[in-house]
Amino acid sequence: MKAFLPNESLIPWLKDLSSSLEVIAPVDVEGEAVYQTWKGQPPALVGNTLSSPIEVLMPRTEVLFRYVQDSGRYTFDEPKVPTRIVVGMKPCDLKAVAILDRIFGSEPTDHPYLAKRRSTLLVSLNCTDPGPWCFCAIMDSGPDAQEGFDLALTDIGSGYLAEAGSAAGVLLIKGCSSGLFLEADGSHEASRDILLENARSVMAEKYGDRSVGHLRRAIRSADWEYLGRQCLRCGGCSFICPVCHCFSIADLGVPDGERVRCRDTCLLSGFSRMTNGANPLGSIGERMRNWYLDKFEHLPERTGLIGCVGCGRCDEICLAQIDRWRLEVLDERSRQQRQQHK
Amino acid sequence: MKKILTTCVYCGCGCGLYLHVDEGKVIGASPSRKSAASRGKLCIKGWLSGDFVNHPDRLSYPMIQRGERQIRASWDEALSLVASGLKGMGPSAVGVLTSAKGTNEENYLFSKLARAGFKTNNVDHVARLCHAPTVAGLSYAFGSGATTNPISSLEEADAILVVGSNTTEQHPLVASYVLKARSKGAKLIVADPRRTQIASLADIHISPRPGTDVAWINSLLNSIIKEGLADRDFITKRTMGFEAVKESVLSYAPEIVEAICGVPAEVLREAALAYGSADKASIIYAMGITQHTTGTDNVQALANLALATGNLGRPGTGLYPLRGHQNVQGACDMGALPDLYPGYQKVVDANARAKFEKGWSTKLPKGPGLTAVEMIQSAETGKIKGLLIIGENPMVSYPDRSSVQRALEKLEFLAVCDIFPTETSKLADVVLPAASFAEKEGTFTSTERRIQRIRKAVDPPGESRSEWEVAAELLRRLGVPGDYSSPAEVMEEISSMAPNYGGVTYRRLGAASLQWPCPSRDHPGTGIMYIEKFPIGLARFRPVDHMEPVEGPDGEYPLLLTTGRSMYHFHTGTMTRRSPLLDREVPSPFVEVNSEDASRAGLRNGQKALVETRRGQLQLEVKVSPGVPKGILFMPFHFSEAPANLLTGASLDPSSKIPELKISAARLRKVSP
């Protein structure tokens, strides 16, 4: 089902949704668009946010359960799962959801993830204005969402072309106050196609030299010891990546408290270090290589999907400014120094 | 689910970040693209800066000592005790240690509390242990003791000299700009006894014997003058006293200095050429320079170098004393110092005192007070009888722990205000629970003089309160006028009293930031200082000479122990050791040893060793590291179970009173399993 949502109906529609659901949308907070609970302010549906809305499904920290001790025995209390609708999720992040579904959905399934996944509706926004770091088109995860959305929006200037991807998506259109959505016509779809084609060609022009094959070769040939020496070990590439999902589990509180899980990063040596002190990924270079192997070799083997969605966030936040696609430090001088080192 | 823009609580870089809040709890942090300092990047501690906020160990109600125990008390009871307990001691027997982790507003109010409330100038904070020599040294040389240029200005440098700063680990954001400059072709010179990550990335690594910094810095100046690389024009027009320095560095030829520092003359010459011939050269330094009995001289030596080459007042030049705490700059700015009022106005200056007496509507004490380490030492002798310690843990962070403990135990009255129980709070008569950075409003001033907002993301736990409220309440109880309803109001008072903050208001700060000096409401703030002139008119050279450290290695203690930090922990670990990932990364104390020294002691990597100095001994794990030169032991001081400061001494730099934390004679033994 397709429909057209004029610009002036966007906020009324969100209001409508927020009467029964917690609406999570990008809004301006002190000058920058971030995803949070929508409270009536104009949504900032432009560009991609630095933090992915994937956090709705995979928060940086979440409580697995609360344990309460009573005369030596414990009772457990699992947190309630809020019912949410994410509005504005970009196709790259949506693709990440597809990958996470396969990871957390495979047996034995991960209950906390699936519980949130099942109570979250996804309204995606196709990418007509890719950011400077975006290359989703190259990774086949954008600029338009192919699947996994309940409703897909495309900003065509005068409003949004809305396309339902599930029964719930149809209800999002049909179930709201009448008059908000108008009938979509051929011209709406034609504008969408032009805008998306344009986005696609912008990315192709800028990042046309990138390919999975290219990166796999780079992983094999990269000087990981050298790259490890450059890395400032911030772990940002893991925390920011919508596909990265590794986590740690910790207890907070004695005798009562919470068992929490928090997003982790395999760039830390403690991630793989064992209690006897041995570490299968002993150097930062090896750990960086493992980060890439996981995305481009192991995840495809396990899930059938490449573990990179082309959002470019790891490029943007890399404190050491490592060229994360060429696996080099960009400048000529470093390369010369490296030759001398050898 | 919401996100709150705020400023990082760890080092002095001043990175902007969003705290992620769900169900009223901080669940994470992520970078802010718009942050003037960090521009969408964070280091590992920044990414994990929200971790400790929810920790169940947080103090959540006031406590008072009853017999052997600390029992729960009401705020009213606790505050009355603090006000009367300290007031009763008399001005000369009371001291206040404020916190570089607190906001500007809080430091201002505690500075006011000490002076106007307790009528004492005995107020100081942790800067005494980090950049007191910077404040002393650079104030003398330039007229202001802060970083001269914005961090981002480093990108434009042609040469960068990093001295005694483990920049990649301790100020990763600054390091990212250094690496950016380097990738554009800037020469990178790193001076550090250890081969740190940034040293391994440098074009030239100077590895001097600890305690010989004046010598090798003078030798650089010696070569620069000899090679005709001094900036005659700048020296003539902007400085005074060059001739005396020129004269004094004559005796520091590289060959002579090689014998003092153990750095090959060729390396010194090469470094001099790299720094001296650059059009724009910057100097970054940190505790490796300051935590010495010659700290102030070390700073002056660097200032001489920058002045002689005209590397001030332009993009890509300047001096960057890197501040370790997120608001240690602000705490200095707010006059949390025994000799300076807010805005660096001198306590001994009668006009300044009159101004503050008028502004605060009360009489103020004359003459500078005691410094932090002196207060602890005076407590041991019984001169100081009561201390109020805000967010600081001297039991772990101050030198010579045993004597700190004796001093604190001897106090008649100790009040501690903190977010977690600490080794220090356990000794307190009154413990006040404080709100963390995520639970209050205020401003921090970063190492580049950038004043930035912090914002309340969640409610403080239990009954804990913001320290500004605690200070305001104590002021009220001591009868000092001032009724503050918000930190914004405190900032209004600050801007009226401290000229460099004259134009700072919360309205202007908004999502943006201001770099001081910002003297008036229409002033845009100051990125690069000293473009036209120095606050003292002409900058001052001062000749400095090499002096051997107080406690060198000898037959009995043949090794040299130096202390520092790990990348994954902060200060005494009260916050980072409560972050699951940071704690996991470096879970236990260790001593880094060169492989030769280790094998001489019969030690292998991972084994337990006994490290001894004249002050005490510690058992801890050995990390055999090629990065540590022969004869040197390195130990981080974060760990209360093996406090490095049990081993350090409290020899003080005569002018800045900083203790020599970087040098202790030590020996190493294997512990039989």
Add this chain to the structure above:
Amino acid sequence: MSDHDSNGSNISKRNNSYSGCSKYSGQSSQGSYLPLQAEIVDIDVESPNTYLISLALPSGVDFSYKPGQFVMVSVFGLGECPISITSTPTRGSLQLCIRLAGRITNGITDSRIGDVLGIRGPCGNGFPLDRMKKDILIAGGGSGFATLRSLINYIVDRRDSFGKVAVAYGARTRQDLYFMQEYKGWQQAGIDVSVTVDIGDEGWKGNVGMVPALIDKFNLPAGSAAICGPSVMINAVASKLMARDFDHSDIYVSMERHMKCGVGKCEHCCIGPYHACQDGPVFTYDMVKEVL
């Protein structure tokens, strides 16, 4: 899961199908992270730093396991860590062999009889008894022997299903040897048991040296092998076995890795594309030799 489903409003109720790969099998309830509460019914000391803890699970809980599997053990307030099961499913209680190594293991051993520990599992694949040959060599080094005891006692209890069986085991010193009182019973069951220590002393009359040297003593046909211990030992034993015509796919290695979730999600225990907690901890030698 049903209670979570009921949280959804009308429009969020739908039948999601997750196209996860079907490679994994296991109890789906494991993914809830809620542990069972097992009561400590007995504590024994195996070596100066190793305790043998016997647990009773709540009645009515189906907890069937295989030799080689492990459980995630929690001490509430300290956290959770993987511990291999050292008892055999052919006998009554669930036993764990706990070596003091960190905060959590210290917490476990601080517990008393009657206290409860959290248990999730059993996790991992265990030894593939259906695929293993009848003749089995078992080689263990150090604390890695704990998981092999499960297999040995399983074989003892099902002796008729197995052929020639030999055990080679080494520890640092005599005091560090586990399960000494059981060796005689194993020998009586016709198992060739050979033990060595790295460092001998006056009270020790047995072998001094490395585990691989013990292999030479056995007259064993090329069958299957089960190995657990340090990498160096595994490689040395494996190469000796392959020289004796053991197929590398018949050599099973139990791997140790940092683990958090035990259900193949958290990525701490990755060995190439495998998760030690789900695809392992038992791997054939050819699957893991590159990381040993």
